[in-house]
Amino acid sequence: MTPEEFRKAGHALIDWIADYRQKIPELPVRAQVEPGDIRGALPSHPPGGTDDFSALLADLERVIVPGITQVQHPMHFGWFPSNASLASVLGDIASSGIGTLGISWESCPALTELEEVMCDWMRELTGLGSQWRGTIHDTASTACVTAMILARERASHFSKNGAGLQGVAAPLVVYSTSQAHSSIAKAVQLAGFGNDNLHMVAEDPWTRAMLPDALAAAIEQDLAAGKIPAGIVCSVGATGTTAMDPVEEIAAIANRHGVWLHVDAAMAGSAMLLPECRHLWQGVEQADSLAWNPHKWMGTILDTALFYVRDVDHLEAVMSTNPSYLRSGADGQVTQYRDWGIPLGRRFRALKLWFHLRLDGVEAIRSRLRRDLDNARWFRERVEAAEDWEVVAPVPLQTVCIRHVPRDERGQPLCGEALDDHNLAWVKRINTSGAAFMSPSQLDGRWMVRVSIGVESTTREHVARLWELIQQSAAAG
Amino acid sequence: MTPEEFRKAGHALIDWIADYRQKIPELPVRAQVEPGDIRGALPSHPPGGTDDFSALLADLERVIVPGITQVQHPMHFGWFPSNASLASVLGDIASSGIGTLGISWESCPALTELEEVMCDWMRELTGLGSQWRGTIHDTASTACVTAMILARERASHFSKNGAGLQGVAAPLVVYSTSQAHSSIAKAVQLAGFGNDNLHMVAEDPWTRAMLPDALAAAIEQDLAAGKIPAGIVCSVGATGTTAMDPVEEIAAIANRHGVWLHVDAAMAGSAMLLPECRHLWQGVEQADSLAWNPHKWMGTILDTALFYVRDVDHLEAVMSTNPSYLRSGADGQVTQYRDWGIPLGRRFRALKLWFHLRLDGVEAIRSRLRRDLDNARWFRERVEAAEDWEVVAPVPLQTVCIRHVPRDERGQPLCGEALDDHNLAWVKRINTSGAAFMSPSQLDGRWMVRVSIGVESTTREHVARLWELIQQSAAAG
Numbered sequence: 001m002t003p004e005e006f007r008k009a010g011h012a013l014i015d016w017i018a019d020y021r022q023k024i025p026e027l028p029v030r031a032q033v034e035p036g037d038i039r040g041a042l043p044s045h046p047p048g049g050t051d052d053f054s055a056l057l058a059d060l061e062r063v064i065v066p067g068i069t070q071v072q073h074p075m076h077f078g079w080f081p082s083n084a085s086l087a088s089v090l091g092d093i094a095s096s097g098i099g100t101l102g103i104s105w106e107s108c109p110a111l112t113e114l115e116e117v118m119c120d121w122m123r124e125l126t127g128l129g130s131q132w133r134g135t136i137h138d139t140a141s142t143a144c145v146t147a148m149i150l151a152r153e154r155a156s157h158f159s160k161n162g163a164g165l166q167g168v169a170a171p172l173v174v175y176s177t178s179q180a181h182s183s184i185a186k187a188v189q190l191a192g193f194g195n196d197n198l199h200m201v202a203e204d205p206w207t208r209a210m211l212p213d214a215l216a217a218a219i220e221q222d223l224a225a226g227k228i229p230a231g232i233v234c235s236v237g238a239t240g241t242t243a244m245d246p247v248e249e250i251a252a253i254a255n256r257h258g259v260w261l262h263v264d265a266a267m268a269g270s271a272m273l274l275p276e277c278r279h280l281w282q283g284v285e286q287a288d289s290l291a292w293n294p295h296k297w298m299g300t301i302l303d304t305a306l307f308y309v310r311d312v313d314h315l316e317a318v319m320s321t322n323p324s325y326l327r328s329g330a331d332g333q334v335t336q337y338r339d340w341g342i343p344l345g346r347r348f349r350a351l352k353l354w355f356h357l358r359l360d361g362v363e364a365i366r367s368r369l370r371r372d373l374d375n376a377r378w379f380r381e382r383v384e385a386a387e388d389w390e391v392v393a394p395v396p397l398q399t400v401c402i403r404h405v406p407r408d409e410r411g412q413p414l415c416g417e418a419l420d421d422h423n424l425a426w427v428k429r430i431n432t433s434g435a436a437f438m439s440p441s442q443l444d445g446r447w448m449v450r451v452s453i454g455v456e457s458t459t460r461e462h463v464a465r466l467w468e469l470i471q472q473s474a475a476a477g
Numbered sequence: 478m479t480p481e482e483f484r485k486a487g488h489a490l491i492d493w494i495a496d497y498r499q500k501i502p503e504l505p506v507r508a509q510v511e512p513g514d515i516r517g518a519l520p521s522h523p524p525g526g527t528d529d530f531s532a533l534l535a536d537l538e539r540v541i542v543p544g545i546t547q548v549q550h551p552m553h554f555g556w557f558p559s560n561a562s563l564a565s566v567l568g569d570i571a572s573s574g575i576g577t578l579g580i581s582w583e584s585c586p587a588l589t590e591l592e593e594v595m596c597d598w599m600r601e602l603t604g605l606g607s608q609w610r611g612t613i614h615d616t617a618s619t620a621c622v623t624a625m626i627l628a629r630e631r632a633s634h635f636s637k638n639g640a641g642l643q644g645v646a647a648p649l650v651v652y653s654t655s656q657a658h659s660s661i662a663k664a665v666q667l668a669g670f671g672n673d674n675l676h677m678v679a680e681d682p683w684t685r686a687m688l689p690d691a692l693a694a695a696i697e698q699d700l701a702a703g704k705i706p707a708g709i710v711c712s713v714g715a716t717g718t719t720a721m722d723p724v725e726e727i728a729a730i731a732n733r734h735g736v737w738l739h740v741d742a743a744m745a746g747s748a749m750l751l752p753e754c755r756h757l758w759q760g761v762e763q764a765d766s767l768a769w770n771p772h773k774w775m776g777t778i779l780d781t782a783l784f785y786v787r788d789v790d791h792l793e794a795v796m797s798t799n800p801s802y803l804r805s806g807a808d809g810q811v812t813q814y815r816d817w818g819i820p821l822g823r824r825f826r827a828l829k830l831w832f833h834l835r836l837d838g839v840e841a842i843r844s845r846l847r848r849d850l851d852n853a854r855w856f857r858e859r860v861e862a863a864e865d866w867e868v869v870a871p872v873p874l875q876t877v878c879i880r881h882v883p884r885d886e887r888g889q890p891l892c893g894e895a896l897d898d899h900n901l902a903w904v905k906r907i908n909t910s911g912a913a914f915m916s917p918s919q920l921d922g923r924w925m926v927r928v929s930i931g932v933e934s935t936t937r938e939h940v941a942r943l944w945e946l947i948q949q950s951a952a953a954g
Contacts, residue, residue, distance in 0.1 A: 001836060003498040006563040009836075010491035013567055017574030018484035031586050035810040038590035046598035050838035053567070056831075060571060064828075067587025071578045079584070079803075082822075084576025086483040090490055090530070094537060096569035097494030099561025099778055101548045107556070109508050110544025113515035121523035138615060139820040149667055164671020165642045166649060182800035183821055190626055190796075190819065192669030194641020239800070295822070301576055302822055319667075323659035323716070324919035333512040342667065342819070343616040344660055345559075345772070345779055351541075354533075359478060359486075361527035442801035 009053040016057055020065070021072070021086065025457070028434025029073045031066065038067040074457040075436040077466060080239070080267050080399070081372075081454035083299030091355030092301050095348040102346035104326050105334035112335055115350040122294070122306055122353065125362055126272035129285050131310050135340045136349045138303040140266035141183035143291035144233065146307065146319070146341055148174065148191035150289060151231030151260030153318045160318065165192045172230035173197045173222050177210045177245065179238035181264060193230070207394055208243035210234065216253050223257075231260045236281045237268030240441050240450070241393035241401050244268070248283025261287040269306065270297035271373075271397055273366055280396060297372070297398070297454045298365060300356045304349060307341070315340055372398045372454040375463045379451065382467050388413075392448050399452040401443065404474040420447045426473040436466050486530040493534055497542070498549070498563065502934070505911025506550045508543065515544040551934040552913040554943060557716070557744050557876070558849075558931035560776030568832030569778055572825040579823035581803050582811035589812055592827040599771070599783055599830065602839055603749035606762050608787050612817045613826045615780040617743035618660035620768035621710065623784065623796070623818055625651065625668035627766060628708030628737035630795045637795065642669045649707035650674045650699050652692060654722065656685045656715035658741060670707070684871055685720035687711065693730050700734075708737045713758045714745025717918050717927070718870035718878050721745070725760025738764040746783065747774035748874055750843055751850075757873060774849070774875070774931045775842060777833045781826060784818070792817055849875045849931040852940045856928065859944050865890075869925045876929040878920065881951040897924045903950040913943050 001009075041063045071082045100108040119134030137143045153160055156168045165172070174188045178200055188198045199222065202214040219229045232254050234245040247263060254261035263284055269292020271277040284290060290308045294300035309315050320339035322331075338344045356365075376398040383389045383402050393401040403423055405413045414422055427440050427449045439450045453463060478486075518540045548559045577585040596611030614620045630637055633645045642649070651665045655677055665675045676699065679691040696706045709731050711722040724740060731738035740761055746769020748754040761767060767785045771777035786792045797816035799808075815821045833842075853875040860866045860879050870878040880900055882890045891899055900917070904926045907913050916927045930940060 001563040001567075003495040003563065006498065006567070007491060007495035009567055010495065010570070011488055013570055013574070014484060014487035014491055017571070018480040018487065020574065021480040021483065030583070033586050035582070035586070035807050036590070038587045039594055042591065042594045044594075044597070046602050046839060047835055048838075048840070050841070051835045053836065056567075056835060064575070064587045064591070067585065067590065068575065068577055069584050069586075071584070072576050079578070079580065082576075082578040084573070086478040086480065089573045089576065090478075090483070090486055090533075092573035093487070093490055093570050094494070096561070096566045096573070096778060097490070097497065098541075098545065099549050099559075099566065100545055101556070101559040101779065103556065105512070106507070107546050107548070108544065109510050109512070109546075110515045110541045113513070113544065114519065114541070117516055117519045117521075120521070125523050139822045141821045142819050145819055152669070159671055160666035160669070161672050163648065163673050164666075165669035166645050166674070167671060168643050171640065171643055182798040182803070186796070186798050189637035189641075192629070192637070192642035194636055194644060195638050196640050197643070301573060302578065303820075303824055319663070321659040321663050324917075324924075326659070330512050342619050342622055343780075344618045345616045347780055358524055358528045358533060359530065361525075362523060363525070364527070440801075447801075 012053060012057060016060065024070055024073050027070050027073065029070050029076050029437040030431050030434055031069045032434055033067050038063060069437065072455065072457070074455055074459065074462045075466065076455050077451045077453060078437040078439045080452050081297045082295065082302060083297065083456045084301035085299040085356055085360060085456060087359035088300040088352040088356035090359070091351040091353070094355070095351045098348060100348050102348065103338060103344050104328065104336055105330050106328040108348070111346070111348045111350065112337060114354060115337065116335055118350040118353040119306065119308070121357065123308065126269065127275065127278050128308070131285070132290070132308040133312050134306050134308040135337055137291070137305040137307045137341060139305050140264060140291045140293050141187065142342065143305055143307040144183050144187040144262065144264060145190050147260070147262035147289040148187045148193070148231060150314060150318055151262070152191050152193065154260055154314060155228050155230035158317070171197050171227045173199050173227050174231040174233065175199045175201050175215060175218060175229070176233040177201050177203050177235065179203060179208045179240055179243045180233055180235050181239045181266065184233045184264065208238065208241055210245040210250060212246060212249035212253060215250060219253065219257055229257055229259045231262065233262050233264055234287070236263055236265035237397055239267070240443060242267060242397045242399045244280050244396050247281050247287065251283045251286035255286055260289070263287045263290045265290065265292040267296055268397060269293065270369060273298065273362065274369055294353065297369065299456055300352050304352055368456065375460055376400055376453045378460065379453065379463050379467060386471070392443060398454045399450055401448050401450050403448045406474070422477055423447050423449060425477050426470070429473045429476065430469055436469055489530060489534060493537065501547055501550050504547050504550065506547050506553050506914040507908050507911055508546045509911055510544050515540060546914065549932065549934070551932055551936065551939045552943065553932050554928045554930060555914040555916045557929050558774045559772065559779060560774065560933045561778035562776040562833055562837060562933060564836035565777040565829040565833035567836070568828035568830070571832070572828045575825060577825050579825065580815060580821050581805065581813055582807050583805040585825070588823070588825045588827065589814060591831060592814065593812055595827040595830040596783060596785070598834065600785065603746065604752065604755050605785070608762070609767070609785040610789050611783050611785040612814055614768070614782040614784045614818055616782050617741060617768045617770050618664065619819065620782055620784040621660055621664040621739065621741060622667050624737070624739035624766040624768070625664045625670070625708060627791060627795055628739070629668055629670065631737055631791060632705050632707035635794070648674050648704045650676050650704050651708040651710065652676045652678050652695060652706070653710040654678050654680050654687045654712065656680060656717055656720045657710055657712050658716045658743065661710045661741065685715065685718055687722040687727060689723060689726035689730060692727060696730065696734055706734055706736045708739065710739050710741055711764070713740055713742035714874055716744070717920060719744060719874045719876045721757050721873050724758050724764065728760045728763035732763055740764045740767045742767065742769040744773055745874060746770065747846060750775065750839065751846055771830065774846065776933055777829050781829055845933065852937055853877055853930045855937065856930065856940050856944060863948070869920060875931045876927055878925050878927050880925045883951070899954055900924050900926060902954050903947070906950045906953065907946055913946055
């Protein structure tokens, strides 16, 4: 395809995207397709010839759009917000159009240095100290695997350079809580610790926050048993109920024992753009690594996961390679991001942040986050005030966890499986209708419904409409 | 940013990209900046206000473009080709514009099912059997880490579910060669095996291919020493000289001992679009996992790394998680790509392949690959015929490794460090001039120069011009 052919097709595509974004509020939130529908609409075998671009656009509309669950829809309240702000989309388009190769500083100095500057800007905007240096990963899951490997190598004195983890006599242990994201247990397993060495620490029964005393006791117990505490993963805004582990107290324990502390603020990191929220990760400066996703609430399109460390020397000692075909005269004077993570090649991700911050502006982003916090407060108050409704967890951010507890024919509150069935039923009716979308989730083995507010286009009006829909659906059950 | 504002800015950006792509041949190949230049041209602190889109475009031109090493330039012969075909760029733009969230089938059925179909199309186009199932990773490095974890878990009988690799008594060993990409040793280290347990197998001194007899002997030796052979990484087109390990013989040994065989065809996978090249990975059907990068020679923009396995049950048993907030009614009937790799969230990468294959067409891609093979043959013949020039390795694909060996004042061929200095000097003169770019690399501890042909816009004329430049620069030394 020539640049002139690209120009023509590109203009048509931009118009298609603008039109598509405009009509999202009219689309069903959850994709209304069954397993195999999309696959069935596509040829089983690759095409022999070529197609006009108009055929591609028509297929985007006909085949792809019906298979999209609309996370940009103002009535999307599922999982966590996954905003793809159009300002950041422009940065992503620039990245694609430029078509760089990020395998070393030399392969694209601008890619490396803009990534450094954007990580510094984001550090400053979230109130972090200058001791932190950052990079952009694809996801917080990958960041956590990296952190667990960093913890493993610190505790094992670089076993990777010798006999490996299999040569370490005393078991290395990682600490977290049951509220931590599923990627935490996965990271512990992938890094080789084994699930038996993931020590789940007790939580506060209401806030679901890790209990520092229980952590200290767990470490003492493991030390007494001859084990080596290697890592702690602390959640700031855990997925289920946005639980907030007390970072400061945990960091004190971690530092006392020389244990690597990774802070998973995948969701709550966006809130740290607001000075009034920063108490939620008080003590973070004492952690060893930190990850959060601008591609969630803040809205810099996926994949934009920030990963910060304080000890870059340790990071590079664990992750670096230095093959002859990648050496250049700039070595030693520049950052080589290939030595900061798992992949060698990288996209020019920093452009997304650059465009987002400059075009939308941080103050507009902050206003939107405050709007969402206010909407969550409003919604929480409605649920708390309503008969037979419960808010089942604290609401430190913008996610409200609710349950409907109606009375049975004898006037007794529903409980057990009947309560589960009732709540799963009302949310399913809404989700399948396409009118709105929420994520049911389990808490203490019972189902509740997470209402996660924060899509860029979600206003108070949408939240009010959701509350009506919820009450109607629950009453219809 | 509203869709209408996006429309206006998007059109300007498309024009900028088309103009930029058109003028690439006039730009220096290697970025003409020094460490810190780009950083110095950017504000140290984040902006308080907002900018017009025209300011962003102006900064792209002023700050970013000078900091790009032009891997899309027809005179780029460095590393490996990293083609970002404009057809695939359109697919990438569609992905950005749509702004989906790939964390489960339910979060975007179209993302999952198009990825399945594209992996099937690519399987068919490269002549692989239907036993393989694929996914798209960011890079072959990540695919290799995944493969090493799969090998570890098979050999350790799912140590991840118990005491971890640290609980495995006998050391697990991985086999590869010194030619394998640097990401292989890194993957072995990250997966916890330890560098001592990476057993480097002897190679043929000319082809640099792994010697199957040496592999068999290494395995026997380790077994006799009480170790457990766990994985083999076999290179099809290794980075240094595109060495080709003999897959069929290695697979026979791997299968005899139940050792996981991962085939790293990151570069050479593109060649498998050509039936006449498939003998180069003869035996691949007996491997356990396989990775190759359409984002190299084939030209589907980075990040597009295919990863195939035969035993999906094992893959999912190792990589899966099933938190309550991600469950849906479709579970069990659909592919959950989160259980196929490290990250949870994923971009809609399959669109890049879909657009590329449908707009450019596989026959045009094949013609281009054949053109490049022919250009490499032509170039190799010129070098072989020239006095004082050597082709230092076989040329199974499109990368020609060369060295200039002039005579000193006494009529003796240069050798040792003087030879290194001379070759590094002539390539440096060309690279720093910006006229062309090649990657110096070491072979048996001595420097040579890799000329990797295959940029989409590189014709015979460019290769001929390169050969003139090379001779001039070497003569000027």
